[in-house]
Amino acid sequence: MNQPNSHQAVVHVVDDEAPFRRSLLFLLETAGWQAIGHESAEAFLAAPPAFPDAGACLVLDIRMPRISGLELQRRLNAAGSPFPIVFMTGHGDVELAVQAMKAGAVDFLQKPFKDQLFLDTVERTVALSQTRHEAETRRQQARESLARLSPREAEVARWLALGLSNKEIARELAISDNTVHIHRQHVMEKTGIASAAELARLILRADPAGLD
Amino acid sequence: MRLAAFLLLWLPLAVAAADIRIGVLAWQGEESAAAEWQPLLASLQGSLPGHRLQPSYLDLGGMENAVAAGRVDFVVTNPGNYVALEALYGVTRIATQIIEAGQDSAHTVGSAVIVRDDRHALKRLEDLKGQRLAAVSPDAFGGYQVVWAELKRHGVDPEDGDITPVFTGFPMTRVIEALENGSADAGAIRSCLLERLEREGRVPAGRYRVLSPQGAERPCKSSSPVYPGWAFAAAPKTSPGLAREVLIALLGLPAERTGQTWGVPADYHPVHGMLRELQITPYDFLREHRLEAQIRRYWPLAAALAMLLACWLAYTLRVEVLVQRRTRELSAALAARDQLAESIQAHRQQMEHLSRLSILGELSGTLAHELNQPLATISNYALGLARRLDNGTLSSAATAQAAAEIASESERAAGILAGIRAFARKRTRIRETVDLPTLIDGAVRLFRGMIHDAPQVDVIDRLPADRRAVEVDPLQIQQVLLNLLKNGLDAQRSARRSGHPMTITVEIAADDGARISVRDHGTGMSGEEQSRLFEPFFTTKADGMGLGLSISRSIAEAHGGTLDALAPDAGPGLVLRLQIPLAATAPETDEPAQ
Numbered sequence: 001m002n003q004p005n006s007h008q009a010v011v012h013v014v015d016d017e018a019p020f021r022r023s024l025l026f027l028l029e030t031a032g033w034q035a036i037g038h039e040s041a042e043a044f045l046a047a048p049p050a051f052p053d054a055g056a057c058l059v060l061d062i063r064m065p066r067i068s069g070l071e072l073q074r075r076l077n078a079a080g081s082p083f084p085i086v087f088m089t090g091h092g093d094v095e096l097a098v099q100a101m102k103a104g105a106v107d108f109l110q111k112p113f114k115d116q117l118f119l120d121t122v123e124r125t126v127a128l129s130q131t132r133h134e135a136e137t138r139r140q141q142a143r144e145s146l147a148r149l150s151p152r153e154a155e156v157a158r159w160l161a162l163g164l165s166n167k168e169i170a171r172e173l174a175i176s177d178n179t180v181h182i183h184r185q186h187v188m189e190k191t192g193i194a195s196a197a198e199l200a201r202l203i204l205r206a207d208p209a210g211l212d
Numbered sequence: 213m214r215l216a217a218f219l220l221l222w223l224p225l226a227v228a229a230a231d232i233r234i235g236v237l238a239w240q241g242e243e244s245a246a247a248e249w250q251p252l253l254a255s256l257q258g259s260l261p262g263h264r265l266q267p268s269y270l271d272l273g274g275m276e277n278a279v280a281a282g283r284v285d286f287v288v289t290n291p292g293n294y295v296a297l298e299a300l301y302g303v304t305r306i307a308t309q310i311i312e313a314g315q316d317s318a319h320t321v322g323s324a325v326i327v328r329d330d331r332h333a334l335k336r337l338e339d340l341k342g343q344r345l346a347a348v349s350p351d352a353f354g355g356y357q358v359v360w361a362e363l364k365r366h367g368v369d370p371e372d373g374d375i376t377p378v379f380t381g382f383p384m385t386r387v388i389e390a391l392e393n394g395s396a397d398a399g400a401i402r403s404c405l406l407e408r409l410e411r412e413g414r415v416p417a418g419r420y421r422v423l424s425p426q427g428a429e430r431p432c433k434s435s436s437p438v439y440p441g442w443a444f445a446a447a448p449k450t451s452p453g454l455a456r457e458v459l460i461a462l463l464g465l466p467a468e469r470t471g472q473t474w475g476v477p478a479d480y481h482p483v484h485g486m487l488r489e490l491q492i493t494p495y496d497f498l499r500e501h502r503l504e505a506q507i508r509r510y511w512p513l514a515a516a517l518a519m520l521l522a523c524w525l526a527y528t529l530r531v532e533v534l535v536q537r538r539t540r541e542l543s544a545a546l547a548a549r550d551q552l553a554e555s556i557q558a559h560r561q562q563m564e565h566l567s568r569l570s571i572l573g574e575l576s577g578t579l580a581h582e583l584n585q586p587l588a589t590i591s592n593y594a595l596g597l598a599r600r601l602d603n604g605t606l607s608s609a610a611t612a613q614a615a616a617e618i619a620s621e622s623e624r625a626a627g628i629l630a631g632i633r634a635f636a637r638k639r640t641r642i643r644e645t646v647d648l649p650t651l652i653d654g655a656v657r658l659f660r661g662m663i664h665d666a667p668q669v670d671v672i673d674r675l676p677a678d679r680r681a682v683e684v685d686p687l688q689i690q691q692v693l694l695n696l697l698k699n700g701l702d703a704q705r706s707a708r709r710s711g712h713p714m715t716i717t718v719e720i721a722a723d724d725g726a727r728i729s730v731r732d733h734g735t736g737m738s739g740e741e742q743s744r745l746f747e748p749f750f751t752t753k754a755d756g757m758g759l760g761l762s763i764s765r766s767i768a769e770a771h772g773g774t775l776d777a778l779a780p781d782a783g784p785g786l787v788l789r790l791q792i793p794l795a796a797t798a799p800e801t802d803e804p805a806q
Contacts, residue, residue, distance in 0.1 A: 019621055020585050023592035026614060030596040030603070063665075090581045111581070112588040115595040 008054025014038040015061040041067035051082045055130035058083040142206035145191045156183040161200035235284035238269035240382040245269040259461035285450045291483045292353040294443035299494035302448040306459040307474040309441035318478035320441030322403035322434035323358040326420040337366040337424045346378045346387045346396035359400040361486045362436040404432035440478030567763045586621035655693035668713035683795035692764040696730040703734020725793045733785040
């Protein structure tokens with residue numbers, strides 16, 4: 001009930017140990033999550049699930065035959081997968097856990113773990129994935145907006161975002177004030193924003209280094 | 213020229229040789245001899261005017277030396293000494309003395325053994341056993357040696373102590389005195405002496421009696437054969453001319469002037485015979501022959517025999533001592549062996565137990581994980597059920613699913629616990645008939661469950677369908693298999709091939725047993741390492757105890773099987789081969805054969 005997006009978010013569990021995997025799914029479903037089990041890394045890779053807007057979480061057993069959890073993480077990273085990963089480790093696998101964290105895992109849970117800790121971690125990770133997903137979506141939209149500008153309009157937009165007046169931009173680009181004004185009109189129309197400050201935010205959203 | 217000079221040099225010596233050196237045996241002393249022989253020598257000197265007689269009176273030893281050195285030209289000596297000199301130095305008799313008138317030269321010296329006539333018990337020489345016999349001297353020919361020989365012929369040997377000799381010394385009348393004063397029972401005198409003394413009235417006639425008289429036809433009674441008298445003999449170097457000259461002079465001597473006559477040389481063979489019988493000079497070599505010569509001749513053999521005997525004795529003693537010692541050692545060794553066997557058995561059980569515990573220790577982390585899985589599963593379901601109950605979202609399907617999972621996971625956990633407990637517990641010997649591939653699969657599952665990055669283990673089952681059962685202690689065999697897998701994995705880790713699959717091949721061996729080959733792709737082993745692989749406490753691992761394989765082998769042997777290591781046909785690594793007999797009957801779970 002405290003999960004407004006629970007009906008849309010999906011939790012994927014990859015563990016070769018079937019009874020344990022099923023018990024995790026049971027627990028997740030109890031908490032209202034949509035949970036999907038995968039019996040091996042191969043199975044997950046064979047049918048990669050889509051990332052839902054409401055967020056998702058990938059719970060990985062670090063120790064599995066053939067393709068281990070770490071290997072799966074490496075492959076997903078290489079493919080630019082958006083799924084945030086929580087690892088489950090057995091006893092004495094600190095080294096592997098460190099490796100996993102360095103490779104971008106959100107967290108790791110040492111078996112056996114408390115159900116509440118597990119559910120909290122899953123919730124936190126799903127929320128994080130949502131945030132990341134939204135940020136990504138916004139960045140994508142910003143890029144799309146900026147992509148509509150012509151190269152000269154993009155140049156004018158950059159100077160505007162840096163706070164230069166029309167006259168200063170005309171001098172900088174060695175064009176007439178009037179021309180700058182027309183470009184500015186186009187930029188505002190194409191991106192749908194009204195102020196230079198908003199323009200600056202849009203550019204930074206599309207590229208954090210865009211104003212350097 | 214030189215020869216002439218040489219002859220001239222010798223001329224004075226040849227002239228000096230005109231002296232005639234005569235050695236006379238003086239056994240009663242020089243003076244008495246000089247007195248006795250003076251008349252003869254004086255007469256002889258008279259008959260040999262061209263020569264100068266030089267008499268020397270010598271005892272037996274001096275006589276022999278003089279003859280040996282060539283210091284005399286002639287010798288005058290008793291028959292015994294003559295025979296010795298003849299035999300030893302080749303002196304040649306030229307005349308023989310005749311003492312009494314009517315004697316011939318070959319029968320001059322005989323001996324009479326006399327006893328007092330009142331000794332009625334003494335009649336023959338044989339009767340003298342145990343009696344005392346008086347005689348002048350052991351060297352006297354007629355006075356003792358002749359009697360000695362005759363006594364021996366009668367079975368009475370003075371050398372064997374049959375009689376006790378009493379030597380009186382000269383003159384011979386002392387023998388008679390000894391009989392008179394009772395210091396002897398019998399006396400040996402020259403024959404004719406008694407008759408002469410009786411004739412002269414110095415001894416009462418009939419007072420003495422001669423034992424075993426012989427030669428009745430002769431003038432005097434004698435107890436012995438009669439031998440030739442003293443001999444006048446020429447030394448070997450004496451020229452025959454001189455000898456003839458002296459002989460002629462000697463034979464021509466008038467008896468009345470010298471109190472004796474000389475006859476033709478007698479045959480001294482009887483003397484030889486007698487001396488040979490007595491084995492005295494010159495036949496003392498016979499005595500030697502009999503004793504010393506035998507010894508001299510046979511001493512190496514005797515010594516060898518003695519040595520052999522000593523060796524045999526020593527050997528026998530040694531063997532006896534050794535046998536006793538070995539027996540003691542053996543019984544001690546047997547007792548020690550029994551004790552050792554007991555302690556080995558105890559140690560073996562202890563070590564098996566330790567090995568199981570050490571395997572458990574090594575694997576405890578992974579065992580905990582193994583147990584954690586079902587427990588965590590159970591916990592998840594239980595908590596999930598509780599939450600759903602709170603939420604009001606609990607469906608009967610979910611309850612049924614959770615309950616079933618909880619039940620099966622509880623069983624799994626219990627099974628794992630039971631397995632660990634059974635594995636850790638000290639066990640008494642049990643035998644169950646089990647399906648071998650199932651047993652192997654169980655061991656592989658245990659191995660892969662215990663080791664988190666365990667490699668793939670492929671089991672290749674080549675057992676025929678009707679020969680799959682073994683009668684074993686399943687846990688012990690699984691322990692062996694676990695140990696082999698664990699060792700293989702360690703070897704693969706050392707070789708940095710820890711992910712390489714391992715292979716277990718199970719098939720029928722040449723001896724009709726089951727052969728389980730565990731093949732790894734590890735570092736493998738040198739021949740030397742392979743030969744020591746199963747020794748207790750031999751290990752190539754930094755932290756190993758070296759007990760696993762030695763215990764595994766003893767487990768295999770306790771099952772009537774073997775465990776050995778060999779190099780694989782191809783590729784790196786090692787094959788450890790466990791062979792155990794197949795069970796006579798199929799496992800009880802199988803369908804009985806129709």
